[in-house]
Amino acid sequence: xxxxxxxxxxxxxxxxxNMGPQHPATHGVLRLLLTIDGEIIKKVEPDLGYIHRSIEKxxxxxxxxxxxHLTDRMDYLxxxxxxxxxxxxxxxxxxxxxxDRVKVIRTIIGELTRISSHCLWWGVMGMDVxxxxxxxxxxxDREMINDIFEETCGARLTMNYNVPGGLMYDIxxxxxxxxxxxxxxxxxxxxxxxxxxxxxxxxxKRTQGVGILTxxxxxxxxxxxPVGRASGYSCDVRKHHPYSALDKVTFNEAIRTEGDTYARYxxxxxxxxxxxxxxxxxxxxxxxxxxxxxxxxVIKLPKGEFYQRVETARGELGVYIISRGTKSPxxxxxxxxxxxxxxLLNHIAVGGKIGDLVATMATLDLVIPDIDx
Amino acid sequence: xxxxxxxxxxxxxxxxxxxxxxxxxIVEMVLxxxxxxxxxxxxxxxxxxxxxRVAAWFQLRIGPNRVGFQGLxxxxxxALKLVSKExxxxxxxxxxxxxxxxxxxxIAALMALAVIPFSQDFQAFDINIGIFFLIAISSIGVIGxxxxxxxxxxxxxxxxxxxxxxxxxxxxxxxxxxxxTMILITGSLQLSEIVEVQKSGWxxxxxxxxxxxxxMIYMIAxxxxxxxxxxxxxxxxxxxxxxxxxxxxxMKFAYFFLAEFINxxxxxxxxxTVFFGAWLSPFGITESIPWLGVIWFLLKxxxxxxxxxxxxxxxxxxxxxxxxTLEWKYLLPINLVNIVVMAFLVWQNLIIQF
Amino acid sequence: xxxxxxxxxxxxxxxxxEADTVSENIDVSKTEEALExxxxxxxxxxxxxxxxxxxxxxxxxxxxxxxxxxxxxSQLKSSxxxxxxxxxxxxxxxxxxxxxxxxxxxxxxxxxxxxxxxQIDDRENPTFDSVYDxxxxxxxxxxxxxxFFGIKFNNHPNxxxxxxxxxxxxxxxxxxxxxxxxxxxx
Numbered sequence: 001x002x003x004x005x006x007x008x009x010x011x012x013x014x015x016x017x018n019m020g021p022q023h024p025a026t027h028g029v030l031r032l033l034l035t036i037d038g039e040i041i042k043k044v045e046p047d048l049g050y051i052h053r054s055i056e057k058x059x060x061x062x063x064x065x066x067x068x069h070l071t072d073r074m075d076y077l078x079x080x081x082x083x084x085x086x087x088x089x090x091x092x093x094x095x096x097x098x099x100d101r102v103k104v105i106r107t108i109i110g111e112l113t114r115i116s117s118h119c120l121w122w123g124v125m126g127m128d129v130x131x132x133x134x135x136x137x138x139x140x141d142r143e144m145i146n147d148i149f150e151e152t153c154g155a156r157l158t159m160n161y162n163v164p165g166g167l168m169y170d171i172x173x174x175x176x177x178x179x180x181x182x183x184x185x186x187x188x189x190x191x192x193x194x195x196x197x198x199x200x201x202x203x204x205k206r207t208q209g210v211g212i213l214t215x216x217x218x219x220x221x222x223x224x225x226p227v228g229r230a231s232g233y234s235c236d237v238r239k240h241h242p243y244s245a246l247d248k249v250t251f252n253e254a255i256r257t258e259g260d261t262y263a264r265y266x267x268x269x270x271x272x273x274x275x276x277x278x279x280x281x282x283x284x285x286x287x288x289x290x291x292x293x294x295x296x297x298v299i300k301l302p303k304g305e306f307y308q309r310v311e312t313a314r315g316e317l318g319v320y321i322i323s324r325g326t327k328s329p330x331x332x333x334x335x336x337x338x339x340x341x342x343x344l345l346n347h348i349a350v351g352g353k354i355g356d357l358v359a360t361m362a363t364l365d366l367v368i369p370d371i372d373x
Numbered sequence: 374x375x376x377x378x379x380x381x382x383x384x385x386x387x388x389x390x391x392x393x394x395x396x397x398x399i400v401e402m403v404l405x406x407x408x409x410x411x412x413x414x415x416x417x418x419x420x421x422x423x424x425x426r427v428a429a430w431f432q433l434r435i436g437p438n439r440v441g442f443q444g445l446x447x448x449x450x451x452a453l454k455l456v457s458k459e460x461x462x463x464x465x466x467x468x469x470x471x472x473x474x475x476x477x478x479x480i481a482a483l484m485a486l487a488v489i490p491f492s493q494d495f496q497a498f499d500i501n502i503g504i505f506f507l508i509a510i511s512s513i514g515v516i517g518x519x520x521x522x523x524x525x526x527x528x529x530x531x532x533x534x535x536x537x538x539x540x541x542x543x544x545x546x547x548x549x550x551x552x553x554t555m556i557l558i559t560g561s562l563q564l565s566e567i568v569e570v571q572k573s574g575w576x577x578x579x580x581x582x583x584x585x586x587x588x589m590i591y592m593i594a595x596x597x598x599x600x601x602x603x604x605x606x607x608x609x610x611x612x613x614x615x616x617x618x619x620x621x622x623x624m625k626f627a628y629f630f631l632a633e634f635i636n637x638x639x640x641x642x643x644x645x646t647v648f649f650g651a652w653l654s655p656f657g658i659t660e661s662i663p664w665l666g667v668i669w670f671l672l673k674x675x676x677x678x679x680x681x682x683x684x685x686x687x688x689x690x691x692x693x694x695x696x697x698t699l700e701w702k703y704l705l706p707i708n709l710v711n712i713v714v715m716a717f718l719v720w721q722n723l724i725i726q727f
Numbered sequence: 728x729x730x731x732x733x734x735x736x737x738x739x740x741x742x743x744x745e746a747d748t749v750s751e752n753i754d755v756s757k758t759e760e761a762l763e764x765x766x767x768x769x770x771x772x773x774x775x776x777x778x779x780x781x782x783x784x785x786x787x788x789x790x791x792x793x794x795x796x797x798x799x800x801s802q803l804k805s806s807x808x809x810x811x812x813x814x815x816x817x818x819x820x821x822x823x824x825x826x827x828x829x830x831x832x833x834x835x836x837x838x839x840x841x842x843x844x845x846q847i848d849d850r851e852n853p854t855f856d857s858v859y860d861x862x863x864x865x866x867x868x869x870x871x872x873x874x875f876f877g878i879k880f881n882n883h884p885n886x887x888x889x890x891x892x893x894x895x896x897x898x899x900x901x902x903x904x905x906x907x908x909x910x911x912x913x
Contacts, residue, residue: 130605318816
């Protein structure tokens with residue numbers, strides 16, 4: 001199949017393919033309209049809205065405690081961090097003094113959530129490029145974290161453990177020991193992951209030099225999280241605008257400069273190590289104290305605008321509340337990381353092949369409910 | 374034909390005494406075809422189950438172990454299910470080609486099975502151009518894949534079929550050349566002759582270094598021929614739905630599915646015959662018991678099949694252009710140099726013989 | 728840069744040519760009503776066309792008239808002292824009765840943030856300039872604002888609905904949106 005349209009005797013046409021909404025590689029209900037010429041992609045246009053549930057409109061009607069429950073369903077792989085974002089916004093607006101115990105536990109659970117999300121990402125990444133076994137290994141480790149969460153929070157996916165004012169209940173007595181066992185176990189597993197996928201020559205050839213994103217483009221497109229950090233853009237909200245107990249821990253920000261798919265992959269693997277290090281620093285010294293500060297039964301934020309930024313596993317989540325003093329926000333906007341990360345897909349996938357598109361999308365780590373809200 | 378076992382000799386004589394010669398030979402051929410169809414079906418059933426158990430073992434699961442003892446009847450149950458499924462063809466598909474395509478792959482696989490020497494007396498067709506015949510027949514399977522993709526009237530199927538066609542045609546070269554390397558030692562294309570030569574040591578030992586290189590190239594190219602991972606771009610599940618057999622369901626899908634496993638078994642069998650001495654036991658320890666030859670053959674073939682399954686569940690997939698680069702820029706030159714080295718060895722009588 | 732420095736710098740880019748240099752001293756009065764009256768009577772005329780405020784928000788808010796929006800945005804990005812190259816949130820708001828857009832900007836170099844607000848009274852055909860060529864992330868965000876509020880953006884490459892289907896009528900996030908089937912009110 002000739003790919004040159006300059007050669008007059010062998011004219012080729014571009015044609016139009018629909019990837020999704022049901023497709024094994026698009027990680028959810030995303031429809032991509034591809035215009036391709038042979039194997040080369042000419043244009044990618046995402047079609048969104050298949051799982052749009054008008055969360056922002058519902059928040060204008062619900063009370064603040066109810067809004068926390070809605071945030072679980074947005075980026076369901078970092079549900080704890082989403083809850084934390086809304087709770088922090090409300091607590092900062094009310095200027096509540098949150099006990100240190102709550103802050104430390106929130107950070108530990110947030111980092112465990114990040115590890116769990118990256119485990120799933122790693123499994124799915126391998127599956128997308130063809131190594132079908134990685135899915136099971138990633139899920140095996142995620143199961144251990146889910147069991148810890150089930151014991152403490154009561155749920156495995158949509159945790160709802162954070163409430164405005166603190167935590168819903170105190171941690172289970174087994175929590176500390178189980179988390180320490182998990183950390184010890186997982187430290188032996190990441191080198192296994194490296195041997196299986198990172199060092200594999202086929203994987204490296206599939207991902208190196210593919211889907212390159214420069215630093216200027218990353219900033220202009222609003223890329224955050226590992227996508228931005230792999231292009232050399234230092235955007236970790238935990239470093240620049242720390243919240244909860246993150247100012248008490250030391251960790252390195254995982255930054256690479258190549259900006260290709262392999263760099264995004266390596267950034268996430270390094271984030272696993274960093275999260276383990278944060279948990280280790282905090283798990284032995286959880287301060288005593290209350291796990292919840294009482295608030296009014298009906299929370300009313302003072303008039304004004306409040307913005308809180310947190311770092312989920314996908315990037316920077318922003319919660320923007322405009323309040324007019326009533327018991328529901330006047331306007332609540334979620335700045336979702338996946339939305340900005342998806343907008344750069346057309347820019348980096350054009351000129352590559354379909355196989356490259358699949359590998360690139362796997363490293364953008366999109367969760368469509370986060371984009372569609 | 375070669376010497377038949379006493380049973381087959383008995384049947385042969387009985388047929389020829391009961392009917393005129395022409396009818397008797399036809400009936401004989403039909404009987405042999407039925408036997409091989411049986412081998413095909415049973416081998417297919419067993420291989421699918423083996424694949425599922427091996428995959429489960431790698432993925433920390435158990436795999437099917439309920440239907441029948443250790444899941445032995447699982448594939449029967451799947452086949453029954455597939456038979457009872459509705460054959461949903463598409464309206465705009467080219468009916469004739471759509472129905473014809475699976476038969477090409479099945480027939481190619483069956484014809485190739487016919488020349489494999491499972492044992493000293495268990496070989497249906499011992500033609501004097503054995504290896505050449507095998508390679509030629511496996512080229513016919515490509516037609517089936519291309520027809521399937523084209524006649525489905527489905528863009529994804531067409532892309533898958535094109536990729537598969539290009540891949541298969543390229544890797545046939547490597548297979549042919551690596552087998553040719555071993556023919557230099559045996560001096561004959563006939564399969565039973567090749568096995569005879571190996572009585573003084575398996576060919577992979579006789580040819581030492583070039584033979585090992587030829588074997589490695591053969592395994593890589595063989596995995597690519599059968600469209601198995603890491604070369605399964607044609608049916609890449611996470612990219613294009615199901616590739617060239619997207620539009621097939623029910624029994625026709627089962628044909629493609631079985632044909633892939635039989636092809637895998639064929640590649641392993643050819644490797645066993647040419648490199649590892651077919652039905653010969655190592656160091657001739659069980660030469661006195663002729664019927665053990667089949668067991669040895671199957672054992673060697675299944676080790677190689679296990680190796681191919683291991684590849685599938687470990688490695689990621691190569692992109693189509695990387696696949697073709699691998700063949701044309703790396704495997705082919707290595708192969709050609711290897712032939713020259715082997716020719717030099719044979720000329721200077723440096724092959725190891727016991 | 729501190730908020731005061733930002734305020735004076737950005738304000739100086741758009742000087743209000745009609746401004747008198749009225750001092751902002753207000754007499755201390757005894758009753759509250761009188762105080763408020765005085766404040767209203769003596770409301771100082773701004774020295775800049777932009778309005779700045781830090782009340783009720785953790786960032787410096789800049790309100791800009793819609794005809795100066797594009798100008799302000801491109802200067803905010805290109806000027807070396809501000810260098811706001813990261814647009815991290817673009818939200819549409821229905822202020823009742825105006826429709827508006829709120830831009831949250833940050834500089835990756837100086838690490839300061841600012842909020843830019845723009846409003847328009849026209850609810851039938853609200854239009855602003857698109858900032859898509861300044862920050863590429865605005866393309867999708869502006870489509871979302873168009874989808875939910877009906878605000879159009881000039882020079883946008885692909886202004887059509889993003890989440891809702893093409894045939895959907897109405898703009899759901901407006902406060903006067905009525906939908907008896909899909910909306911459940913308390």
